[in-house]
Amino acid sequence: MSIKSQLDDNLQKLIIAIDGRFDFSAHKDFRDAYEDLEEKPHSYRIDMSEAQYIDSSALGMLLLLRDHAGGDSADVEIVNCNADVKKILTISNFDQLFTIA
Numbered sequence: 001m002s003i004k005s006q007l008d009d010n011l012q013k014l015i016i017a018i019d020g021r022f023d024f025s026a027h028k029d030f031r032d033a034y035e036d037l038e039e040k041p042h043s044y045r046i047d048m049s050e051a052q053y054i055d056s057s058a059l060g061m062l063l064l065l066r067d068h069a070g071g072d073s074a075d076v077e078i079v080n081c082n083a084d085v086k087k088i089l090t091i092s093n094f095d096q097l098f099t100i101a
Helices: 024-035 056-069 083-091
Strands: 002-007 013-022 043-054 076-079
Touching (some): 013 024, 056 076
Parallel strands (some): 013 043
16 A cells, blocks of 8 residues: 655645555555645545555545545545445445545
8 A cells, every 4th residue: 555645737736646455554644645735735636546445444534634625615536446446435425525536
């Protein structure tokens, strides 16, 4: 499991890429990816193209990111999910809280 983050060219969007299992072992790295920035970006993109698994603790981490990003007014998108990950997000009604593409 690894988590990598980078700001886009305009420094407006933070892209966080998840590789492998997204579970409790990723908690510290995931929080560090968005909390240690000098300026808060306007939007966030979680790239799940390399994520093979997601559990309930990862769902909680996504909710913490959403709160950090502004709660109901947050612009957080989750992209490139495989079928299993997308199913978990949909069953959990995360499509009501995040943009899932």
